[in-house]
Amino acid sequence: MKKILFTVVLFFLGIATTTAQEKEQVTTDSVSLKEIILIGKKQDVSGKEPKPLATLDEYLEKSSKVDMIKRGAYAWEPMINGMTTERSVITIDGMRIFSACTDKMDPVTSYVEISNLSEASISSGQMGAENGATIGGGIDLKRQKEGFTNRRWNGGLSAGGESNGGVKIAGFDLSYGNDSFYFNSDFMYRDAENYFAGGNEEVRYSQFTKYNYSGIAGFKISNHQAVEGSVILDRAIDVGYPALPMDVSLAQAAIVSLMYEHHQPVDFIEHWETKLYFNSIEHQMDDSERTNVPVRMDMPGWSDTYGYYSKAKTTLGNHGIKVNINGFYNKSLAEMTMYPNDPSEKEMFMFTWPNVRTLYSGIFLEDHISINEKYSLQLSGSLGSQMNEIHDPSGLQSLRIFYPEMEKSKARLLPGFNSRFQTDFRNWNFSAGVGYGERAPSVSEGYGFYLFNSFDGFDYIGNPNLAKEKSIELNAGAGMKRKEWKAEINGSYFHIMDYIIGKPDFTLSPMTIGANGIKVYEQLPYATIFHGDFSVSYKLLNNLNWNGKVIYNRGRSHNKEILPLVQPLSYFSSLEFRSGLFSMETSIDGAVEKTEFSREFGESGAPSYTVVNISASKVMYVHQQKLILKLGAENLFDAFYYTFSDWNNIPRKGRNLFINLKYFIQ
Amino acid sequence: MKFKYFFSLLLLAGLTSCSTDSEEVIPDNELEGLVKIQTIQNHTHKLELYSANGDLQEGYNKIVFNLQTLDGREMISDAEIQWNPMMHMESMAHSAPKSEINKRTENLYEGYIIFTMAENEIEYWSIDFDYTIDGEVFSLEAPITVLPTERQKVTSFMGLDDKRYVLTLVEPTDPEVATNEVTIGLFQMANMMEYPVMDGYRILIDPRMPGMGNHSSPNNVHLTRFASDDFYHGKLNLTMSGYWRINLILHNEHGEVVKGEPVDEINESSSLYVELEF
Numbered sequence: 001m002k003k004i005l006f007t008v009v010l011f012f013l014g015i016a017t018t019t020a021q022e023k024e025q026v027t028t029d030s031v032s033l034k035e036i037i038l039i040g041k042k043q044d045v046s047g048k049e050p051k052p053l054a055t056l057d058e059y060l061e062k063s064s065k066v067d068m069i070k071r072g073a074y075a076w077e078p079m080i081n082g083m084t085t086e087r088s089v090i091t092i093d094g095m096r097i098f099s100a101c102t103d104k105m106d107p108v109t110s111y112v113e114i115s116n117l118s119e120a121s122i123s124s125g126q127m128g129a130e131n132g133a134t135i136g137g138g139i140d141l142k143r144q145k146e147g148f149t150n151r152r153w154n155g156g157l158s159a160g161g162e163s164n165g166g167v168k169i170a171g172f173d174l175s176y177g178n179d180s181f182y183f184n185s186d187f188m189y190r191d192a193e194n195y196f197a198g199g200n201e202e203v204r205y206s207q208f209t210k211y212n213y214s215g216i217a218g219f220k221i222s223n224h225q226a227v228e229g230s231v232i233l234d235r236a237i238d239v240g241y242p243a244l245p246m247d248v249s250l251a252q253a254a255i256v257s258l259m260y261e262h263h264q265p266v267d268f269i270e271h272w273e274t275k276l277y278f279n280s281i282e283h284q285m286d287d288s289e290r291t292n293v294p295v296r297m298d299m300p301g302w303s304d305t306y307g308y309y310s311k312a313k314t315t316l317g318n319h320g321i322k323v324n325i326n327g328f329y330n331k332s333l334a335e336m337t338m339y340p341n342d343p344s345e346k347e348m349f350m351f352t353w354p355n356v357r358t359l360y361s362g363i364f365l366e367d368h369i370s371i372n373e374k375y376s377l378q379l380s381g382s383l384g385s386q387m388n389e390i391h392d393p394s395g396l397q398s399l400r401i402f403y404p405e406m407e408k409s410k411a412r413l414l415p416g417f418n419s420r421f422q423t424d425f426r427n428w429n430f431s432a433g434v435g436y437g438e439r440a441p442s443v444s445e446g447y448g449f450y451l452f453n454s455f456d457g458f459d460y461i462g463n464p465n466l467a468k469e470k471s472i473e474l475n476a477g478a479g480m481k482r483k484e485w486k487a488e489i490n491g492s493y494f495h496i497m498d499y500i501i502g503k504p505d506f507t508l509s510p511m512t513i514g515a516n517g518i519k520v521y522e523q524l525p526y527a528t529i530f531h532g533d534f535s536v537s538y539k540l541l542n543n544l545n546w547n548g549k550v551i552y553n554r555g556r557s558h559n560k561e562i563l564p565l566v567q568p569l570s571y572f573s574s575l576e577f578r579s580g581l582f583s584m585e586t587s588i589d590g591a592v593e594k595t596e597f598s599r600e601f602g603e604s605g606a607p608s609y610t611v612v613n614i615s616a617s618k619v620m621y622v623h624q625q626k627l628i629l630k631l632g633a634e635n636l637f638d639a640f641y642y643t644f645s646d647w648n649n650i651p652r653k654g655r656n657l658f659i660n661l662k663y664f665i666q
Numbered sequence: 667m668k669f670k671y672f673f674s675l676l677l678l679a680g681l682t683s684c685s686t687d688s689e690e691v692i693p694d695n696e697l698e699g700l701v702k703i704q705t706i707q708n709h710t711h712k713l714e715l716y717s718a719n720g721d722l723q724e725g726y727n728k729i730v731f732n733l734q735t736l737d738g739r740e741m742i743s744d745a746e747i748q749w750n751p752m753m754h755m756e757s758m759a760h761s762a763p764k765s766e767i768n769k770r771t772e773n774l775y776e777g778y779i780i781f782t783m784a785e786n787e788i789e790y791w792s793i794d795f796d797y798t799i800d801g802e803v804f805s806l807e808a809p810i811t812v813l814p815t816e817r818q819k820v821t822s823f824m825g826l827d828d829k830r831y832v833l834t835l836v837e838p839t840d841p842e843v844a845t846n847e848v849t850i851g852l853f854q855m856a857n858m859m860e861y862p863v864m865d866g867y868r869i870l871i872d873p874r875m876p877g878m879g880n881h882s883s884p885n886n887v888h889l890t891r892f893a894s895d896d897f898y899h900g901k902l903n904l905t906m907s908g909y910w911r912i913n914l915i916l917h918n919e920h921g922e923v924v925k926g927e928p929v930d931e932i933n934e935s936s937s938l939y940v941e942l943e944f
């Protein structure tokens with residue numbers, strides 16, 4: 001009884017706290033523009049994660065730098081600093097992967113599973129330029145690997161269930177490590193039916209099924225050299241997208257790599273690592289499950305990428321130096337076949353991505369200079385060269401309808417630069433930085449052909465004549481650490497020149513039935529984006545921790561118009577209690593009303609909301625094997641809500657009770 | 667040994683082709699890309715009709731032919747030839763728009779005919795040729811088969827000016843998802859036998875896909891007459907494959923509408939149109 005009373009008190013404390021939080025597993029190295037989110041085994045073992053079998057999307061959402069655009073229950077699109085995937089670089093262990101969907105149904109993050117990964121490293125702005133030219137930043141998803149550990153055999157079984165949407169999760173993993181060989185292998189299965197929004201409203205077409213297998217193995221070939229091969233096979237079927245007019249019958253990826261690493265290959269290089277990789281993505285999008293469509297259509301897409309990187313790092317005096325040379329070749333093709341209602345008419349066909357080939361080569365250099373114990377300076381520079389070519393002659397011809405003079409290929413040079421100064425004083429630290437980056441237009445922005453955007457209801461036409469987008473970035477942060485307190489504030493400001501955005505051209509007639517018109521990608525003279533976050537954690541008692549977090553974003557065009565998909569003031573707060581093998585967490589998360597929105601993009605604002613979550617976990621030992629049991633409730637009061645990043649304002653999940661079980665076999 | 671054998675085979679093949687093919691006096695390269703439709707003959711001569719696919723169909727037809735002695739030993743390459751297609755209907759007969767006959771190559775003649783309709787069970791087409799060789803006049807005549815097209819390529823109509831017209835699509839014959847050169851022939855039906863080419867008109871185009879919400883395509887160029895041939899030329903943009911209805915509005919030299927209406931939300935199609943499907 002006492003215990004229950006205690007939890008209730010805790011719970012209300014959680015609601016009462018108005019500010020937000022930085023979770024413990026979101027570690028930050030003092031004031032930093034880098035956030036590491038621990039995934040997979042690392043947090044399993046700690047047992048701290050309130051919902052260990054959450055999707056990768058749910059993990060990423062915790063970062064204060066990342067927002068997720070939701071088009072359904074599956075495959076959310078991560079935004080860094082409020083910028084969508086065109087402006088960021090998302091990699092898996094340094095490997096570039098490109099989505100195969102013209103409607104952004106399959107961000108790179110949808111082709112991996114939490115069981116494949118150990119952490120997600122989120123870098124803001126030019127700090128994320130190591131793996132390619134970026135503006136908003138980068139996310140590098142790090143693979144889970146045993147390493148040459150001598151831990152021998154380890155395994156685990158996981159199982160989960162969720163009440164809302166009948167989610168079923170099952171997984172197993174097996175690993176082996178000795179001093180000259182290791183391997184990891186894991187499998188994960190998720191299945192969900194339609195979920196229900198608050199108030200028991202069914203969100204149709206929100207089901208999905210996903211299978212993921214991954215394997216990784218490393219061999220030592222000498223004391224200083226090792227090779228590693230890895231594979232991820234991911235297959236999602238019957239994925240519904242309630243916010244879109246189409247679903248996905250199949251989305252699958254094969255991601256393979258071969259890496260060679262060498263410690264101290266020569267005296268002045270500490271570590272050298274080279275990887276060759278290949279990935280192939282197939283995306284089958286159709287509307288066969290939908291009723292009342294004016295015309296049936298299939299819109300499959302394919303994306304194949306071949307790439308490499310070779311990176312070395314070393315310390316020379318007080319310089320920490322990193323060099324990364326990388327490149328990739330991508331082939332993106334998407335098409336659309338429409339089936340007329342009149343059976344005597346032939347099928348209609350077009351290329352929506354006209355077999356666009358992208359060849360990129362880049363070099364990244366970083367020097368981290370420790371001036372003295374208090375001051376450090378980080379300098380980095382990058383240079384990329386990107387060549388785009390329309391490989392398919394008929395695709396080129398179709399784009400020439402709009403751009404009769406356009407060339408088959410286009411080359412761009414993409415320089416970048418960043419400098420950051422950091423200082424530590426006792427319990428305080430400050431940092432300030434300035435950066436410059438450029439990016440080439442994405443395949444859709446450059447070459448998309450009648451891509452329907454269900455948010456604003458416009459068909460989008462790419463523009464091959466776009467100039468590079470260029471960004472000047474300023475950032476600053478301050479952090480404080482006391483015995484019980486930890487607080488941090490960060491701000492980043494981006495002045496983006498030649499900002500790429502679709503603008504309506506009412507002289508053109510849309511292709512999609514019922515569309516509002518056509519938008520062609522154009523460039524604003526500039527746009528500005530500000531991202532700020534404040535987080536604090538406080539140790540109330542020895543085993544009671546409070547975390548709070550507030551995030552603010554702002555985006556404006558050159559003429560003070562509001563940019564689409566800008567997060568309103570949002571907050572998060574949690575209380576964590578831990579006693580021996582038992583732990584408990586309650587949290588609230590919410591946002592103020594979104595009153596500033598882009599009408600041109602089809603936005604209509606979003607009401608304020610507050611959602612309450614609660615979870616408890618217990619670590620048990622069964623025959624000396626560890627078992628973690630987690631129980632929880634998300635959106636406890638079944639609030640009906642949607643956020644600024646819910647495509648077409650589709651509502652989020654209502655109350656959801658979950659159970660996660662993790663059994664460790666040693 | 668093997669080589670010798672092969673060589674003699676080759677020799678044999680060469681000999682036989684030379685000696686027996688007396689009928690094939692036309693070098694093959696002249697006929698490249700052409701398929702024979704039929705042979706028409708009288709007591710002295712025969713005429714072989716060719717087209718790109720071996721058929722004649724409704725609308726614009728480019729026709730190639732040769733004239734030779736009945737025994738096929740001699741090509742007649744300098745005859746003066748007139749032709750005339752005739753539609754034999756139940757109650758009347760009429761001709762169709764056609765070009766002059768020109769020499770195409772050494773042994774071939776060419777021209778075009780616009781068949782305004784296909785044949786049916788009771789109505790059929792015939793063609794006659796009147797030719798003069800060294801002052802002597804001959805003629806040839808035969809029924810021909812004119813097949814219907816699946817989609818409308820040609821249309822005969824009464825204009826708002828009370829004149830009868832024939833309008834036909836000439837190009838594109840092989841439409842692509844691209845900017846296509848579009849060519850249209852416009853003729854007035856002066857009487858049952860005469861169809862002069864109309865000059866100075868303007869043809870506005872508005873391609874639409876009725877199967878896909880009747881959407882249009884951008885940057886089309888309306889058709890005007892080029893002096894270099896009998897036709898009107900413009901640009902037609904097709905953004906996807908499938909069935910397209912090319913809605914037309916015909917303006918006369920004063921910019922007055924002769925036929926056709928603009929397409930909008932209410933009016934799905936012009937009364938003047940041709941069709942493409944690919």
Ligand SMILES: [Cu+2]
Nearest residue numbers: 101103105285
């Ligand atoms: Cu898709």
